[in-house]
Amino acid sequence: MPSTTLASLTTLRLGGPAEHVLTISTPADWADAVRAIRHTNEQAPVVLGHGSNVIASDAGHPGTVVVMNTRGITATRVDDTTVNVTVQAGHPLTELTAWAAAEHLAGIECLAGIPGTVGAAPVQNAGAYGQQISDTLDHLTVWDWETDRMRTLPAEACQLQHRNSLFKTNPGRWTILAVTFHLIRSPAAPVVYQPLADELGVHIGTRPPVAEATSAVLANRHRRGLLLDAHGPDARQAGSVFLNPPVTTTQAAHWSTAGCPVHADSDGQLRASAGWLLEHVGYSPGHQVADGIRCSGQRALTLTAHDEATATGFAQALGELSARVESTTSIRLHPEPVLVGIWQ
Secondary structure: OOOOEHHHHOOOOOOOEEEEEEEEOOHHHHHHHHHHHHHOOOOOOEEEOOOOOEEEOOOOEEEEEEEEOOOOEEEEEOOOOEEEEEEEOOOEHHHHHHHHHHOOEEOOHHHOOOOOEOOOHHHHOOEEOOEEHHHOEEEEEEEEOOOOEEEEEEHHHHOOEOOEOHHHHOOOOEEEEEEEEEEEEOOOOOOOOHHHHHHHOOOOOOOOOHHHHHHHHHHHHHHOOOOOOOOOOOOOEEEEOEOOOEOOHHHHHHHHHOOOOEEEOOOOOEEEOHHHHHHHOOOOOOOEEEOOEEEOOOOOOEEEEOOOOOHHHHHHHHHHHHHHHHHHHOOOOOEOOEEEOOOO
């Protein structure tokens, strides 16, 4: 029987064979999965949701890959305005934001259109348009592989920062099983990004209805090429391949004068636009970066894979892009996708 490839589990469709693949469809499957993993003497598996932020090795993975496919939303009223919403880790984030909009619950509307699962979102502290997971995260239900037991981690224990968390800096210790948010029955959060304000036709600081904000976010992401295509030449991708890089006050002043968008993140760190920097040094939509690897047709910050592509070539392309930006601007770009499998 042929082995499952990591390529079949990731949106880039790159990657070699996985030795064992376990699909978790319901929370009740988890106990059996733990027993199966421990039977192989593994410490912890690689866990994938939709594989939308992953570069999987051509050599594959010699251990167990868990595909988290659990779904379900449970809402618990806290008071007249606050609702605690517990979501299974495999639930698509896009479906959660649509559900929250229909329920008029604010707090995650700007996350609409971000690909992947709810369980993957805290790992990156996923965010967009000035909103991020840490804004509304209450707690996580996790499996602790060091102690072999289920635990509850409050939001403050997760060390959520700009596209970073305890789970990213210390991989393998925990598997996220469910995520609980505290959402508010109110208008959406104040609009802080001009592109979203323009999409809505409102001023910065306006609080539109949640459903309107969600629709505007989706429309703006579509316009900017930020939605993951199911088909077409840009379908094989992992979204933005670089984080917006931190810059000094001096660098921010220089590059903003040159036209580069610069903003302060939730921690106050100034960050430049990685996409603008790539275009500044000569990469543009549709640019051929390497064999089988191109910038998407809509933006330089998304690389797409084609027939000749390999995971090794994709990772090398990221290094080349980062090196060109740094040699030209003295600003270093850091890759956003996570590497999975055996890398030589």
